[in-house]
Amino acid sequence: MITLKNIVKAYDSKKDSSRAVDGLDLVINKGEFVALLGPSGCGKTTTLMMLAGLLKPTSGEIYFGDRLVNHVEPKDRNIGMVFQSYALYPHLTVRDNIAFPLRERKMPKAQAYERAKEMGKIVQIDHLLDRKPSQLSGGQQQRVAMARALAKDPEILLLDEPMSNLDARLKLDVRDEIRKLQRDLGVTTIIVTHDQEEALAISDRVAILNNGKIQQYAPPEELFSQPVNLFVASFLGNPPMNLIDGVIKEENGEQKIVTSGFQFRIPEARKLEAAHIDKPVKLGVRPHDFMLAEQTDSNAFPMKVDLVEHLGSGKLVKVIDPEQKLQTTIRFLADNETDVRHGDTIRMKIRENKFHVFDMTAEGLNLMQFR
Amino acid sequence: MNELKVHKKPFRKKIYPYLFIMPFSLLVLVFFILPAIATVGMAFTDLNASMKPHFVGITNFKRIFTDYNLPQILGNTAVFAVLSLVISMLFALIISIATQYFLKGKLLAVVYRVLWLIPSIIPSVVYVTFWKFIFDPTEGGLINEFLASMGVISEPVSWFTKGAMAIVILATIVSTISGGMILLSSAINSIPEDLYKAARVDGASEKSVITKIILPTLKWPLMYITISDLIGFVSSYFFIMLLTQGGPMRDTTTLSLYAFQQAFNLKYYGYGAAVSLIVVFISFVLTLLLIRMFDFDQMIKPSRIED
Amino acid sequence: MSTSTLKKALAHTYMTLLTLPIIAMIVWYFLAATLNFTTGEFTLDNFSFFTVPVEYSGIKLPLIWPIVLNTIVYSLMIVAIEVGISVPTAYAFSRLDFKGKGAALKFLFLMRSFPGITLIIATFFILVKMGLVNTYLGVMLVATTGSLPGLVYIMKGFFDEVPWDIEWAAMVDGTSRFGAFRKVLVPYVLSGIGAISVFAFLGAYGEWFLFKLLIFNDDMLTLAGYLAKLVTKENQIVNYGLITAIGLFYTLPVVVFYIFTQKMFMKVNIGGAKQS
Numbered sequence: 001m002i003t004l005k006n007i008v009k010a011y012d013s014k015k016d017s018s019r020a021v022d023g024l025d026l027v028i029n030k031g032e033f034v035a036l037l038g039p040s041g042c043g044k045t046t047t048l049m050m051l052a053g054l055l056k057p058t059s060g061e062i063y064f065g066d067r068l069v070n071h072v073e074p075k076d077r078n079i080g081m082v083f084q085s086y087a088l089y090p091h092l093t094v095r096d097n098i099a100f101p102l103r104e105r106k107m108p109k110a111q112a113y114e115r116a117k118e119m120g121k122i123v124q125i126d127h128l129l130d131r132k133p134s135q136l137s138g139g140q141q142q143r144v145a146m147a148r149a150l151a152k153d154p155e156i157l158l159l160d161e162p163m164s165n166l167d168a169r170l171k172l173d174v175r176d177e178i179r180k181l182q183r184d185l186g187v188t189t190i191i192v193t194h195d196q197e198e199a200l201a202i203s204d205r206v207a208i209l210n211n212g213k214i215q216q217y218a219p220p221e222e223l224f225s226q227p228v229n230l231f232v233a234s235f236l237g238n239p240p241m242n243l244i245d246g247v248i249k250e251e252n253g254e255q256k257i258v259t260s261g262f263q264f265r266i267p268e269a270r271k272l273e274a275a276h277i278d279k280p281v282k283l284g285v286r287p288h289d290f291m292l293a294e295q296t297d298s299n300a301f302p303m304k305v306d307l308v309e310h311l312g313s314g315k316l317v318k319v320i321d322p323e324q325k326l327q328t329t330i331r332f333l334a335d336n337e338t339d340v341r342h343g344d345t346i347r348m349k350i351r352e353n354k355f356h357v358f359d360m361t362a363e364g365l366n367l368m369q370f371r
Numbered sequence: 372m373n374e375l376k377v378h379k380k381p382f383r384k385k386i387y388p389y390l391f392i393m394p395f396s397l398l399v400l401v402f403f404i405l406p407a408i409a410t411v412g413m414a415f416t417d418l419n420a421s422m423k424p425h426f427v428g429i430t431n432f433k434r435i436f437t438d439y440n441l442p443q444i445l446g447n448t449a450v451f452a453v454l455s456l457v458i459s460m461l462f463a464l465i466i467s468i469a470t471q472y473f474l475k476g477k478l479l480a481v482v483y484r485v486l487w488l489i490p491s492i493i494p495s496v497v498y499v500t501f502w503k504f505i506f507d508p509t510e511g512g513l514i515n516e517f518l519a520s521m522g523v524i525s526e527p528v529s530w531f532t533k534g535a536m537a538i539v540i541l542a543t544i545v546s547t548i549s550g551g552m553i554l555l556s557s558a559i560n561s562i563p564e565d566l567y568k569a570a571r572v573d574g575a576s577e578k579s580v581i582t583k584i585i586l587p588t589l590k591w592p593l594m595y596i597t598i599s600d601l602i603g604f605v606s607s608y609f610f611i612m613l614l615t616q617g618g619p620m621r622d623t624t625t626l627s628l629y630a631f632q633q634a635f636n637l638k639y640y641g642y643g644a645a646v647s648l649i650v651v652f653i654s655f656v657l658t659l660l661l662i663r664m665f666d667f668d669q670m671i672k673p674s675r676i677e678d
Numbered sequence: 679m680s681t682s683t684l685k686k687a688l689a690h691t692y693m694t695l696l697t698l699p700i701i702a703m704i705v706w707y708f709l710a711a712t713l714n715f716t717t718g719e720f721t722l723d724n725f726s727f728f729t730v731p732v733e734y735s736g737i738k739l740p741l742i743w744p745i746v747l748n749t750i751v752y753s754l755m756i757v758a759i760e761v762g763i764s765v766p767t768a769y770a771f772s773r774l775d776f777k778g779k780g781a782a783l784k785f786l787f788l789m790r791s792f793p794g795i796t797l798i799i800a801t802f803f804i805l806v807k808m809g810l811v812n813t814y815l816g817v818m819l820v821a822t823t824g825s826l827p828g829l830v831y832i833m834k835g836f837f838d839e840v841p842w843d844i845e846w847a848a849m850v851d852g853t854s855r856f857g858a859f860r861k862v863l864v865p866y867v868l869s870g871i872g873a874i875s876v877f878a879f880l881g882a883y884g885e886w887f888l889f890k891l892l893i894f895n896d897d898m899l900t901l902a903g904y905l906a907k908l909v910t911k912e913n914q915i916v917n918y919g920l921i922t923a924i925g926l927f928y929t930l931p932v933v934v935f936y937i938f939t940q941k942m943f944m945k946v947n948i949g950g951a952k953q954s
Contacts, residue, residue, distance in 0.1 A: 087843035104852030606793035
């Protein structure tokens with residue numbers, strides 16, 4: 001188990017603004033696969049470097065199990081790491097690259113080579129052991145880097161954007177292989193990535209970081225369905241969530257959100273606390289949570305089609321309100337059978353349980369109550 | 372908010388970097404900083420062959436200003452430095468543009484550049500004999516022999532008496548061109564090919580390609596060469612020493628050579644130090660100018676591993 | 679098409695004309711060394727210095743072979759010392775943090791451009807006081823101090839190029855910081871070490887000034903100092919045959935070596951007027 005307690009990393013100890021990581025708490029269970037996800041500059045790589053021991057936290061504590069490792073040297077941490085550039089040693093053969101960490105542990109050469117061969121087999125590069133890294137393709141180099149990181153049977157595997165230099169197809173294969181390998185070996189793994197699809201696909205839990213803080217730490221599906229704040233909601237999902245300014249109103253015991261373009265009645269089960277009434281909010285709806293409505297539907301509203309983009313698997317429709325009072329264009333995903341054209345006026349509604357309401361504070365907290 | 376518990380770096384880690392730079396620092400201290408201080412100190416003494424220095428205040432400097440040799444020597448220094456600079460730079464420019472623009476990618480362009488580097492690769496003692504031979508004052512000298520065979524002259528001409536400075540400058544230029552050539556060539560080489568193509572599409576003439584595209588990119592290298600070559604010409608006297616030893620009379624003596632001669636030929640060490648202090652001052656000012664042209668922040672990169 | 683061919687031909691013509699003096703120079707060295715100037719016949723008389731000590735307008739110089747040995751030993755020692763010092767120094771400047779690094783780098787740069795030769799009078803006295811005049815150690819210390827800033831600067835460039843990932847990987851794989859330097863960084867910058875070795879060697883091989891100034895025993899000279907004795911002798915009649923023969927013997931290995939490694943010079947020898 002890895003525990004990070006209130007970790008701060010300041011590059012200039014005098015200024016608060018230069019904190020790459022600012023009070024980060026994180027617990028990673030043994031054998032778990034965790035992704036650190038966020039935009040560039042969010043502190044995810046700094047956090048990984050602190051776990052590796054290459055950077056030291058300014059304050060806070062890092063525990064591996066019960067052992068405080070803040071000032072333990074990288075070589076004494078029993079970690080394996082794969083870098084974005086793979087960082088293979090160019091002057092050594094593949095065999096010597098994989099054996100390098102073992103030789104550093106004073107393992108006899110024959111034994112280290114035996115183990116290197118074994119690792120080579122696992123990642124399917126055992127026919128390349130005598131090559132130099134420069135003679136390998138990107139995908140092969142990536143495998144060598146994996147083999148080298150895993151050769152010494154590390155307690156923790158750290159992956160720093162390990163797939164960002166692979167082409168899209170190869171990425172999918174490698175992703176699956178890494179996941180399978182990790183599950184077989186049971187090694188606690190932390191991956192840093194800016195690719196949300198990758199993070200969501202590969203990990204047990206994802207920690208979303210922004211401004212050096214964890215925004216939400218949860219399994220992928222929960223992040224998607226129950227984002228805790230505006231950042232998480234708008235960061236995840238492609239095309240991104242629609243965010244529309246509005247105000248909560250209550251009439252005849254019914255709550256509704258009034259925007260400048262339409263009104264939307266909040267279902268009984270989703271009612272907000274009375275304190276929020278008459279307060280400005282942001283309504284968040286993912287593009288696939290809008291749908292066309294029957295003429296008779298009382299909670300639907302008219303919209304005018306502005307643009308239709310074909311995505312192959314469906315259509316991305318951009319709509320504006322008929323009176324054009326709404327500041328934002330709304331995107332919604334329709335299936336290929338839906339026949340809408342530029343200039344059409346359509347009736348739309350929001351799926352009953354698939355909307356979010358964020359307050360207007362700096363954090364933009366999600367006001368919806370999830371059980 | 373967070374109490375910052377400052378972790379003390381162990382002593383071993385603190386001194387680790389200093390161990391790496393210690394040998395270098397010691398050398399610099401003893402053979403650069405110490406001589407710099409000593410030069411200043413010596414300039415205020417009458418240290419000479421008797422080896423019994425006395426403090427004489429600014430006597431040496433007063434003497435510099437009344438030294439009847441000095442106007443000629445300052446003139447020599449200026450002529451030598453400025454002419455060498457201007458001509459060598461001009462040729463460096465011509466060769467670079469010819470090989471990197473007109474003949475770009477041609478094997479012969481490489482051959483030209485390799486040949487031009489030879490004068491700066493050949494040890495200087497060997498290099499100067501060529502010039503000595505060309506301008507040899509006897510009938511065996513190349514130019515004398517040539518002119519005699521053409522019937523232009525009947526008596527061998529003593530070139531070193533007539534134009535010693537010109538010969539010194541010529542020899543200096545030929546071996547200095549390559550340095551500028553390397554810098555300018557790599558600068559021209561970094562101009563994207565598309566820029567030339569675009570210029571050609573726009574119907575630009577070769578002349579405007581050179582003046583509008585190539586020369587502007589050479590602004591910084593040219594400035595760098597100007598200052599660093601000036602530093603070299605003002606302070607260094609190796610070729611002069613090998614070719615003419617400052618003669619005939621003092622015709623090719625520059626300020627730095629004069630300081631050397633005062634100290635080591637005449638044993639007026641104190642006075643020599645005072646004269647060299649002027650050279651030090653000029654070199655120092657030029658060096659500071661050079662340093663100002665550089666972006667130091669880009670040069671100083673912090674470690675990305677913390678101990 | 680034809681105009682550009684014309685331009686190229688023109689450029690070739692100019693360049694050939696410009697380069698002619700250098701070709702002439704090279705040709706002359708061979709001719710002067712191997713021709714008898716009065717008879718115009720091929721001769722190897724000038725190469726008698728291989729077997730007989732040179733005696734030349736009143737100065738008697740020692741036999742050349744011990745001088746050759748001196749040259750090789752001196753040059754190789756300079757290479758070892760300068761590489762041995764500049765590699766760790768450049769490493770520290772490039773990749774370690776220490777108090778005063780910024781100032782030290784500025785000073786290094788100042789030293790690189792600032793001509794140490796202007797301080798030679800005081801340097802001489804410091805060597806006298808240390809009892810290092812007329813010793814190789816004295817020459818080496820002064821020569822090394824002079825060339826180190828340039829070499830450190832070049833070497834720092836090579837260390838700057840090493841990706842941090844590589845050093846991180848080494849440390850995660852179990853090396854100490856020093857282990858990463860020794861086992862991963864040094865192999866990585868091997869081409870740079872090769873380059874500065876060549877520069878150090880060329881500098882040492884061509885060094886005549888410090889030998890002239892600091893060495894008084896002729897049998898301690900290196901080839902450059904030996905030739906300098908012949909070249910700077912103040913007499914009207916110069917024995918070009920002898921000087922070019924020795925010069926050829928001395929220069930040929932360097933030029934051949936240079937032709938094979940010239941790419942490196944174009945890349946690395948950035949900045950600084952070479953004036954020695």
